[in-house]
Amino acid sequence: MDAVVTENLTKRFGGFIAVDRVNLRVPIGVIFGFLGPNGSGKTTTIRMLLGLLQPSEGRATILGFDCAAETEAIRRRAGYMSQRFSLYDELTVVENLDFYGHTYGVVGRRLAERKRFILELAGLKGREKELTRNLSGGWKQRLALGVAILHEPQVLFLDEPTAGVDPVSRRQFWELLYTQAAAGVTVFVTTHYMDEAEQCQALAFIHRGKIVAQGSPAEIKAQQMRGQVLEIACQPTAVALPILKGLALFEEVALYGARLHAVAENAAALMPRVEAALTAAGVAVQEITPIPPSLEDVFISRIR
Amino acid sequence: MTDSPIVVEADRLSRRFGPIVAVNELSLTVARGEIFGLIGPDGAGKTTVLRLLAAVMPPSSGQARVLGFDIRHQAERIRQAIGYMPQKFSLYADLTVIENLNFFADLFNVRGARRHQRIAELLAFSRLAEFTERRAAALSGGMQKKLALACALIHNPQVIFLDEPTTGVDPISRREFWDILSSLHVQGATIIVSTPYMDEAERCSRVGLMYEGRIAECDTPDGLRRLTPGELLAVWTPQVMQARRIAAALPGVLEVQTYGDLLHVFVHDAAAIAPQLAQALAAAGVPVTEIKRAQPRVEEAFISLIVGRRAAT
Amino acid sequence: MRFLHVLIRIFAIMRKEFIHIRRDPRTLAIVIILPIFQLIIFGYAVTSDVKHLPLAVFDQDRTAASRALIEAYRNSGYFDIAYYVSTHDEIAYLIDAGLARAGLTIPPGYSNRLARREQAEVSFIIDGSDPTIANTALASASAIGQAHGAELLQTALRRGGTLPGLLPGVEVRTRVWYNPNMRSANYMVPALIGLILQTLTALLTAVAIVREREQGTLESLIVTPIRSVELVLGKIVPYVVLAFMDMILILVVGTYWFHVPINGSVTLLLALAALFLMSSLGIGLLVSSAARTQQEAMMMAFFTILPSVFLSGFMFPIASMPPVLQWLSKVIPLTYFLVIDRGIVLKGNGMDILLPQVTMLTVLGVIILSLAVLRFRKRLE
Numbered sequence: 001m002d003a004v005v006t007e008n009l010t011k012r013f014g015g016f017i018a019v020d021r022v023n024l025r026v027p028i029g030v031i032f033g034f035l036g037p038n039g040s041g042k043t044t045t046i047r048m049l050l051g052l053l054q055p056s057e058g059r060a061t062i063l064g065f066d067c068a069a070e071t072e073a074i075r076r077r078a079g080y081m082s083q084r085f086s087l088y089d090e091l092t093v094v095e096n097l098d099f100y101g102h103t104y105g106v107v108g109r110r111l112a113e114r115k116r117f118i119l120e121l122a123g124l125k126g127r128e129k130e131l132t133r134n135l136s137g138g139w140k141q142r143l144a145l146g147v148a149i150l151h152e153p154q155v156l157f158l159d160e161p162t163a164g165v166d167p168v169s170r171r172q173f174w175e176l177l178y179t180q181a182a183a184g185v186t187v188f189v190t191t192h193y194m195d196e197a198e199q200c201q202a203l204a205f206i207h208r209g210k211i212v213a214q215g216s217p218a219e220i221k222a223q224q225m226r227g228q229v230l231e232i233a234c235q236p237t238a239v240a241l242p243i244l245k246g247l248a249l250f251e252e253v254a255l256y257g258a259r260l261h262a263v264a265e266n267a268a269a270l271m272p273r274v275e276a277a278l279t280a281a282g283v284a285v286q287e288i289t290p291i292p293p294s295l296e297d298v299f300i301s302r303i304r
Numbered sequence: 305m306t307d308s309p310i311v312v313e314a315d316r317l318s319r320r321f322g323p324i325v326a327v328n329e330l331s332l333t334v335a336r337g338e339i340f341g342l343i344g345p346d347g348a349g350k351t352t353v354l355r356l357l358a359a360v361m362p363p364s365s366g367q368a369r370v371l372g373f374d375i376r377h378q379a380e381r382i383r384q385a386i387g388y389m390p391q392k393f394s395l396y397a398d399l400t401v402i403e404n405l406n407f408f409a410d411l412f413n414v415r416g417a418r419r420h421q422r423i424a425e426l427l428a429f430s431r432l433a434e435f436t437e438r439r440a441a442a443l444s445g446g447m448q449k450k451l452a453l454a455c456a457l458i459h460n461p462q463v464i465f466l467d468e469p470t471t472g473v474d475p476i477s478r479r480e481f482w483d484i485l486s487s488l489h490v491q492g493a494t495i496i497v498s499t500p501y502m503d504e505a506e507r508c509s510r511v512g513l514m515y516e517g518r519i520a521e522c523d524t525p526d527g528l529r530r531l532t533p534g535e536l537l538a539v540w541t542p543q544v545m546q547a548r549r550i551a552a553a554l555p556g557v558l559e560v561q562t563y564g565d566l567l568h569v570f571v572h573d574a575a576a577i578a579p580q581l582a583q584a585l586a587a588a589g590v591p592v593t594e595i596k597r598a599q600p601r602v603e604e605a606f607i608s609l610i611v612g613r614r615a616a617t
Numbered sequence: 618m619r620f621l622h623v624l625i626r627i628f629a630i631m632r633k634e635f636i637h638i639r640r641d642p643r644t645l646a647i648v649i650i651l652p653i654f655q656l657i658i659f660g661y662a663v664t665s666d667v668k669h670l671p672l673a674v675f676d677q678d679r680t681a682a683s684r685a686l687i688e689a690y691r692n693s694g695y696f697d698i699a700y701y702v703s704t705h706d707e708i709a710y711l712i713d714a715g716l717a718r719a720g721l722t723i724p725p726g727y728s729n730r731l732a733r734r735e736q737a738e739v740s741f742i743i744d745g746s747d748p749t750i751a752n753t754a755l756a757s758a759s760a761i762g763q764a765h766g767a768e769l770l771q772t773a774l775r776r777g778g779t780l781p782g783l784l785p786g787v788e789v790r791t792r793v794w795y796n797p798n799m800r801s802a803n804y805m806v807p808a809l810i811g812l813i814l815q816t817l818t819a820l821l822t823a824v825a826i827v828r829e830r831e832q833g834t835l836e837s838l839i840v841t842p843i844r845s846v847e848l849v850l851g852k853i854v855p856y857v858v859l860a861f862m863d864m865i866l867i868l869v870v871g872t873y874w875f876h877v878p879i880n881g882s883v884t885l886l887l888a889l890a891a892l893f894l895m896s897s898l899g900i901g902l903l904v905s906s907a908a909r910t911q912q913e914a915m916m917m918a919f920f921t922i923l924p925s926v927f928l929s930g931f932m933f934p935i936a937s938m939p940p941v942l943q944w945l946s947k948v949i950p951l952t953y954f955l956v957i958d959r960g961i962v963l964k965g966n967g968m969d970i971l972l973p974q975v976t977m978l979t980v981l982g983v984i985i986l987s988l989a990v991l992r993f994r995k996r997l998e
Contacts, residue, residue, distance in 0.1 A: 037474035038445035083472075137346030164471040166345035166500050167603055168610045171561075178545065192474050193501075195563050199544075218542075237507075238486045254479045255486065257506035257601065258525055296475050360839045380842060388840040392833035396633065398640045403633075410629030411841040413622045455837070 001064050003028045003155050003186035004049060008058035011044050018044040020209035021058065026202065028063075028154075031177060031187040033200030035299060041209040042190045043083070046157050049188075050080055062155055076104075079153035081144050083160050089133035093124055093143055096132055097150060104151035118146035121176060138169025145176060149185075156180060158189040162196065174199060194296040203295075205302055212302050217295055225293045226301050227251060228267035232260040232274065233286040240283045247277055252300060263293075263301055309336050311463050311494045312357060314368035318517075319352050319361070326352040328517030329366065334496060334510075339489055341505045342498040343602075344514030345610060350498040351391055351467050353514070357496070358388040358465045371463060384412075387461035389452050391468045391498075397441035401432055404440055404455055412459035426454040429484055446477025453484065464488065466497040470504065482507060502603030513606060515613055528605040533558045535574035537581065538598035539567040547590045554584055559608055568604060626843045630851025634825065638855060644821065652813045652863045656870055659805045670754055671699035673708045673717040682728035686739065690721065695757040708742060718744045719754060803878075806871035807962035808931050811954045813867060814860050814890060815897040815925060820918040821856045822901030827914040845993055853898050857891075864890055880965035889957050889975060895982030896950035902989035925951040950985070953978045 004026040011019040019041040026032045036042050047053040049060055051071030060067040062074050087096050097118065101111040119125045122142035132140065141161060148156060158177075162170045174196065177187050189200070197203060198217050205213040205220075213224045234240050237260055244253040244262055249270055252263040264270055268290045278285050293301075312334035319327040327349045334340045342350045355361040357370055359379035367374065373381040395404050405426065409419045427433040430450040435443065440451060449469055456464065466485075470478045482504065489495055497508070505511050511528055512519040521528060541547045544562050551569045552560045556577050558570040571577040574597045585592050638644050672690060676683050690696045699717055702708055708720035720742040727739065741758050826849075829835040838848065864887070871877040879886075900921050908914035926932060928942055929951035935943055946952045953974040960966035960974075968975070 037476055038472075040474075160472065164346075164468060164500055166343075166348075166610075167502055167607055168345055168614075171607070192472065192478075194475060198563065198566070238490045241483070241486065255482055255507055257503040299475055300479070355836075358840055360836060380844075383840045384842050386840070388837075390833060390836040392836070394833040394835075394837040396637070396834060397832070399633065399636055403636065407629055407633050408837075408841065411626050411838075411843050413625065413842070415625075452837075456840075 001028070002026060003030075004032070004060070004062055004188060006045075006049070006058065006060040009045065009048060009055055009060050010057035011041075011048060011053060012056045017209050019048070019055075022206070022209070022211055024204055024211070024214070026186060026188060028186050029181060029184050030201040031181050031189065031199070033197045033203040034188060034190045034206065035192075035197055035203060036190075036206035040206045042206060043159055045206070046080075046159055046188070046190070050074065050078060050157060076151070077154045079148035079151065079156045081148040081156075081158045081161055083163070087132045087140060087144055087147065090131065092129050092131055093119075093135070094128040096143065096147060100147045100150055106151050114150055114152070118150065121179070122146045123172070137165050138172065141165055141169065141173060142176065145173070149180065153185065155186045155188065158187065160190050160192065162191060162193060170196070194294060194299060197295050197299075205299060207302070213298070221293055221295065221298055224302055225298050227263045227265045229291050229293045229297050230262045230264070230267045230271065230274065230288055231256070231291045232262060232278075232288050233258075234260065234278055235284045235286070239281060240278055243277055243281050243283070244274065247273070249273065252297075254300065256294075256296070261297060263297060308372060310334075311336050311338075312340075312368070312370055312496065314353075314357065315366055317353070317356055317366035317368050318364050319349075319356055320364045325517050327356065327363075330518055332512065332519060332522070334494065336494050337489075337492060338510055339485070339495045339497065339508045341508030341511040342496070342514055343500070343502070343505050343511060343606060344498075344520075346500075348514040349517040350514055354388075354465050354467045354496070354498060358386060359383060360388065360390075384459070385461060385463065387456035387459070387464040389456040389464075389466045389469055391471065393440075393448050393452060395440050395448070395452055395455060398439060400437050400439050401427075401443070401451055402436040404451060405458065408455045408458045414459055422458060422460065426457060429487065430454045431480070444477075446473045446480070449473055449477070449481060450484070453481070457488075462492070463494045464496070466495065468498050468500060471500060478504075502601065502606055505602040505606075511602065513609060515610065520613065521609060525602050528602050529600045532570060532600040532605045532608050534570050534572045536598050536600045536604065537569040537571060537574050537578055537595060539569060539581070539585075539595045540593035541567060541585070541590055542593070543590050546588070547585055547592075550584050550588050550590065551581060554581060556580075559611075561604060561607055568598070568600075570600075570604075570608070622842075623844075623847055627847050627851040627854075630843070630848060631854050634852060634855040637825070638859070647821070648817065648859050648863060649866075651817065652809070652867050653870070655809055655813060656806065656867060656875075659809055668695060669697045670695060670718040671716065672696040673700040673702050673711045673720045674698055675702050675705065675708055675720065675722040677725045678723045678727040680728040683723045686723065686727075687721070690758075693757065695754065712742065712744050715744075719758065721758075803875075803963060804959065806867065806875055806877045807958045808955050809871075810864050810867050810886075810890065810958050811893065811929075811951050812922075812926065812931060813863055814894060814954075815900075815951055816918075816922055817863060818853075818856050818860050818894055818897040819901040819904065819921060820915065821859070822853055822898055823904035823908065823914040823918050824911050825852055825856070826902070826905035827908050827911050831910050846990065849902065849990065849993060853902075856901075857894055857898070860894060861887070861890070877962065879962050881961035881967070885968065886958060886961045889954070889961075889971070889978070892975065892978050892982060893950060893954040893957075896978070896985045899982065899985030899987075899989040902993055903985070906989070906992040906994075925949055928952070930955050947977075948981065950978060950981045953981070 002025050004024060006022050006024045008021045008023065009019060010017070010021055022045060034042055044053065048055050049062060049067050051067050051074055054068055063077055065073045067074060088099065091099065094115065097115050101107065101114065106114060119128060122145065124139065124143060127139070132143065135143065145161065162173055165173070170193070177189070181187050191197060200217065202216055203214065203220055204211050213220050215223065232240070237255055237258065240260060241253060241255065244250060244260065250262040250264045254261055262274070271288050275285050275288060310333060312332065314330060314332040316329040316331055317327055318325065318329055330353060342353060344350055356363050356375060357368060359375045359382045362376060367376065369375070370382045371385050375382060399407065405423050409423065414422055427436065430453065432447065432451060432454065435447065440448060443451060453469065470481050473481065485495055499505060506525050508525065510522065510524055513521040513528070521531060539547060544567055547567050548560050548562055551557055551567060554577070556572050558572065561568040569581065578595055582592060582595055674687055676687065687698060691698050696719065700711055705722065708722065711717035712720060722740040724738065743754055743758070829838065868879065872879060901918065904914055904917045904921065908917055928946040929949050930946065931951065935946050935952070938946065956974045957971050960971055
């Protein structure tokens with residue numbers, strides 16, 4: 001049995017198709033990354049999986065339970081951390097845990113045990129009495145995760161859990177996800193950070209409601225990338241960018257950190273022309289190398 | 305407005321909220337034509353610094369000048385001269401794209417042919433021209449950010465303050481957004497931007513790393529990269545977590561960071577440790593795709609600086 | 618040129634505000650439904666009008682004259698002749714049991730005394746447990762009975778409970794001025810103008826400004842060249858326009874539905890309403906500078922409305938309040954505006970008579986509005 005299965009899952013809002021015949025298969029115990037631009041249907045899909053929205057067509061199951069009909073069974077087994085962490089700002093850390101514990105029917109000794117475990121896990125020990133409002137983004141986010149796993153769900157849904165969180169906190173957060181996955185929890189996560197996507201065992205790209213690629217990061221990179229990537233280190237990049245775009249040789253030219261990435265069918269063969277064009281414009285070229293595509297390159301080439 | 309090469313000059317600027325010190329005696333200079341990046345963990349005070357400099361909020365102590373104008377006493381002059389884009393979406397959601405633009409044009413007294421031309425330009429570069437009649441609430445996250453930027457640029461400011469303009473935005477929209485910033489920069493604008501994305505920090509001419517209300521390090525991205533301890537080995541392996549444990553236990557290894565299927569190992573002497581590492585991994589049965597020496601990025605620098613500081617306190 | 622920029626900015630805020638109002642059905646609903654709702658409540662439900670009060674009659678005279686008197690009571694519409702009884706005790710019982718609200722006793726020899734042109738007395742008993750109704754019933758009873766014994770009865774009534782009174786039945790001495798039928802709609806509808814103006818402007822202004830803060834748009838506004846005063850003006854004007862529209866709506870409904878005659882100058886009423894708005898807007902602004910969320914703003918605004926309802930003379934006469942509350946009522950702007958708008962609508966008063974109220978309203982308005990503008994800071998704190 002798989003953790004999450006969808007069959008032609010579709011959601012229409014009036015004439016707008018938010019999710020269009022989506023087929024997903026997420027095995028138990030993996031970290032599954034669900035990627036896509038803003039407004040591509042990620043949140044809508046998650047809401048249907050959790051039974052918060054009724055699908056227009058198709059069906060979905062979580063651990064074999066029907067998402068539309070057996071929501072009670074699913075909610076006992078699924079945890080959800082929404083984009084805006086649904087914590088009560090005016091409650092303390094422990095009060096939030098207590099509240100959510102009680103709503104999920106986690107009480108007494110089990111609640112005490114879970115609270116101890118979560119405070120330890122999230123590094124929130126010593127901050128139990130602090131108002132949630134006063135926690136910084138990273139702490140809040142780990143508390144929100146703690147709340148989501150309070151009732152020991154077997155499947156965990158995380159909708160952009162790390163948006164706007166600094167790299168150090170993001171790392172700590174992903175370490176937590178690893179420990180969850182290692183304990184057999186299936187983690188279904190959406191993110192805009194491609195380095196986070198690289199850490200997932202399985203991925204699906206959704207674009208305009210449709211799945212455009214699915215597989216492990218390595219599979220996706222190997223199969224889905226149209227063309228090769230040239231990495232160009234040069235100065236100044238702001239001058240080089242319009243020149244490269246003007247050459248009309250590449251499907252895509254973009255800044256990638258301090259460097260430029262240019263994508264074309266036979267990019268390696270274009271290296272001399274690139275160098276000549278940049279040098280002629282007075283751009284100092286330090287290095288041009290064909291590189292294996294990153295997930296971000298793939299993402300952009302699939303979705304453009 | 306002065307023609308001084310210094311655009312922002314902050315001197316021991318502080319801001320307290322009750323007992324919390326959000327900005328602590330921060331000093332900073334930004335020159336004309338820079339893209340200055342403010343990076344730092346949550347709660348480091350990035351938003352507050354931008355608010356103080358944009359004269360949105362008064363400082364508790366210290367002083368700062370933006371384009372020669374005092375942030376306390378010449379707030380109105382500063383507002384005329386700068387563009388400011390707050391972190392939170394701060395346009396009118398029930399107004400359409402064009403209504404929002406016209407509204408800010410009214411407030412900044414951009415009128416007549418000048419307004420017409422400016423709005424056309426802004427719609428073109430933000431690629432919002434076909435959505436002028438759409439309400440801001442119905443735009444995607446990336447489009448909302450671009451509209452917010454367009455509104456902040458309506459009066460052609462020479463200095464632009466942006467507070468996490470790309471947070472929560474997908475990679476494509478982020479790229480588009482940075483392309484816009486680059487072209488503004490090429491046209492001569494000075495940009496001061498805060499961001500949680502380290503690859504964006506790489507695109508800045510100078511980066512200030514904020515920690516606990518101060519700028520802990522301030523340098524070019526190259527300069528920051530040199531702050532990472534020792535040298536860097538990049539290791540590609542399908543079994544990252546296992547490889548990480550092994551690498552961390554090896555003598556001569558300073559720090560290990562993971563990025564997807566990539567392991568970054570900081571060592572004193574890359575040439576000496578690389579073979580030892582390869583051997584140790586092979587002995588443990590961890591398959592290795594590649595090991596090579598790599599250039600540290602700002603992200604690595606950031607992480608080791610923050611981790612170092614947290615350990616020190 | 619500078620002045621032109623100021624106007625353009627104010628106008629930009631106004632236009633935006635009107636778009637918000639137009640696109641937010643809830644605001645629009647409040648603006649239209651609230652006054653109508655309040656009119657219905659205060660015009661009908663919360664009425665002290667006396668209609669069809671059950672009356673018990675003990676006719677000891679049993680003559681054409683006594684029947685004519687009873688008929689007069691019935692025809693007035695204020696009383697229903699619910700019981701004919703044959704003892705005083707029965708009247709006492711019916712009133713105690715709440716079956717009758719009033720009792721009329723016509724003594725033997727009533728017609729004879731009338732015939733001899735002597736002072737004929739009938740006794741009228743009223744259930745004083747609801748003083749408002751009792752008062753009105755009394756007045757009606759007196760008016761109907763064309764007698765002048767009201768004062769005597771009222772003295773008796775103040776002791777509460779069921780009390781007998783004497784109603785001399787010949788000469789017409791009691792007259793009710795301005796509102797001869799004592800219809801509370803005539804009294805309530807003009808007062809509602811004041812209450813609704815205040816509710817609407819204080820509430821909507823506060824919410825409209827706090828919304829900018831709550832949704833983060835204030836941060837964008839702060840970095841524009843707009844000044845606090847311009848922002849405040851631009852935010853206020855649309856709600857002033859709405860308030861005046863509502864005022865006219867109330868006047869129209871009041872005139873054509875509740876048949877409230879407007880005896881004074883509508884222009885003067887509108888002008889003085891504008892004066893009154895200064896303080897309501899000031900209250901709204903003060904609330905907006907204290908509240909962080911729209912919810913808080915709403916609660917605070919309602920908190921300022923409550924004392925206005927109870928202490929301004931809107932519901933209860935100020936004269937019968939304890940001294941502390943009387944003193945408090947003097948700092949409530951609505952107190953003065955109620956005198957003004959009731960004066961204009963009911964009595965046809967002009968400026969000459971209303972001058973003291975107008976002066977006080979101006980003083981209060983200037984104080985509240987200046988406080989509000991001083992407190993309003995175009996900065997984040």
